[in-house]
Amino acid sequence: MSILFTGATGFLGSRLLYALLVEEGREVTALGRGTPAALRARIVTSLAGLAGGPLPQAALDRLHCLVGDVSRPRLALPPAHYSRLAGRTTAVWHSAADISLSAPLESLRGTNVDGTAHVLEFAEYAGQGCRVTHVSTAFVAGRRRRGCVAETGLDDSAGFETPYEQTKFEAERLVRAWAERGHRPVTVLRPSVLVTGSRPDPGEPQHPLGELGLGAASLGGGVLEEVTGHVRLPLPPGGTLNVVQVEYAVQAMLRLAARAPVRPGVHTYHVVHPVDTPVRLLLEAIEDRYPGLRLEEVERVPDPSTAETLIAAQLPDFLWKYCTHRRGYERSGLLSLVPDLADPPPLDASYVRAALGYGPAPHDVTRTRVTV
Numbered sequence: 001m002s003i004l005f006t007g008a009t010g011f012l013g014s015r016l017l018y019a020l021l022v023e024e025g026r027e028v029t030a031l032g033r034g035t036p037a038a039l040r041a042r043i044v045t046s047l048a049g050l051a052g053g054p055l056p057q058a059a060l061d062r063l064h065c066l067v068g069d070v071s072r073p074r075l076a077l078p079p080a081h082y083s084r085l086a087g088r089t090t091a092v093w094h095s096a097a098d099i100s101l102s103a104p105l106e107s108l109r110g111t112n113v114d115g116t117a118h119v120l121e122f123a124e125y126a127g128q129g130c131r132v133t134h135v136s137t138a139f140v141a142g143r144r145r146r147g148c149v150a151e152t153g154l155d156d157s158a159g160f161e162t163p164y165e166q167t168k169f170e171a172e173r174l175v176r177a178w179a180e181r182g183h184r185p186v187t188v189l190r191p192s193v194l195v196t197g198s199r200p201d202p203g204e205p206q207h208p209l210g211e212l213g214l215g216a217a218s219l220g221g222g223v224l225e226e227v228t229g230h231v232r233l234p235l236p237p238g239g240t241l242n243v244v245q246v247e248y249a250v251q252a253m254l255r256l257a258a259r260a261p262v263r264p265g266v267h268t269y270h271v272v273h274p275v276d277t278p279v280r281l282l283l284e285a286i287e288d289r290y291p292g293l294r295l296e297e298v299e300r301v302p303d304p305s306t307a308e309t310l311i312a313a314q315l316p317d318f319l320w321k322y323c324t325h326r327r328g329y330e331r332s333g334l335l336s337l338v339p340d341l342a343d344p345p346p347l348d349a350s351y352v353r354a355a356l357g358y359g360p361a362p363h364d365v366t367r368t369r370v371t372v
């Protein structure tokens with residue numbers, strides 16, 4: 001039983017790989033970019049970071065790293081490698097993607113859509129017994145704002161907020177067509193925004209909350225160091241986001257993949273938090289870090305101050321749209337398949353502060369303050 005795993009150097013991917021390789025004792029070939037030595041070094045370093053020390057030799061022996069590229073035909077593998085790999089692969093986990101939320105559609109399609117097509121071709125070549133697990137996103141629901149998104153649903157009638165979610169939708173559509181055409185079972189996992197409260201080491205993949213513009217590395221970006229007083233942010237008052245702890249998501253995903261039905265067709269599961277997180281909680285985490293700063297979400301910011309202009313420029317357009325979603329996600333498939341996994345706890349202020357990268361305010365910090 002050998003798994004082909006794509007996306008092993010990613011934030012979620014590295015954690016899934018760790019769980020499969022170390023916790024479940026599986027044999028895994030991690031396909032990724034770079035030179036053979038650099039790829040293995042990156043993967044082993046990030047796994048050691050997750051383990052809190054060197055990996056057991058047995059786990060290292062079960063890990064094979066293979067240079068390839070999902071966006072290229074036959075995964076950019078030489079024919080002999082492709083055949084050999086297919087001959088020993090009994091399962092594929094496809095986690096690789098370009099998650100740059102606002103990158104252009106065409107460049108995202110190369111990785112997210114063509115890449116998925118190439119992985120499916122590989123699984124077909126590997127034979128009927130090769131089981132596919134495809135990592136998608138809850139955001140394939142696109143611009144739909146209300147109601148409950150069904151696990152079986154895949155509907156683009158509302159359009160999309162970002163090119164990223166459009167390409168993940170297109171990839172899921174390919175997966176469905178492939179499963180139906182070949183009478184194959186595929187497990188599709190749809191996580192929402194993933195975070196961790198434990199700060200990754202610099203060598204480990206960083207979580208992508210920064211893409212939303214609220215993390216210390218983005219909104220912090222030097223601007224907040226200079227600001228105090230009342231700052232209006234162009235964000236919908238009362239906005240929420242579905243943010244889920246990656247540690248819970250990984251456990252849910254592994255159990256779902258192991259227990260999903262083997263009958264042909266796609267079996268799709270939302271891996272989301274049962275309760276949305278108020279954006280206010282994220283803003284309070286920032287206020288805690290910068291005492292004296294008061295952030296207010298407002299529909300419009302007339303006559304913005306210099307600081308308000310600078311801060312607004314760091315918030316991507318799609319953040320506003322995401323915060324206005326009032327939809328829920330069906331979790332009945334997940335709850336019936338993994339009743340033994342407790343729901344994740346609600347995110348609290350200290351977790352959110354750590355997740356956003358705002359450590360406790362150091363006592364000795366001397367900051368220039370600008371009152372706005």
Ligand SMILES: NC(=O)c1ccc[n+]([C@@H]2O[C@H](COP(=O)([O-])OP(=O)(O)OC[C@H]3O[C@@H](n4cnc5c(N)ncnc54)[C@H](OP(=O)(O)O)[C@@H]3O)[C@@H](O)[C@H]2O)c1
Pocket residue numbers: 006007008009010011012013014031032033068069070071072094095096097098099111115135136137138168190191192193194195205208
């Ligand atoms: N992170 C989230 O909040 C989140 C939420 C919902 C869904 N998801 C989905 O979860 C999956 C994993 O996300 P993640 O957090 O691990 O993302 P990530 O940290 O951005 O990692 C992306 C991974 O894909 C690999 N990759 C990108 N292009 C590739 C290519 N052409 N060939 C081979 N590998 C390539 C990257 O390799 P390099 O290191 O070489 O770039 C990296 O290993 C994705 O499918 C994503 O859509 C993520």
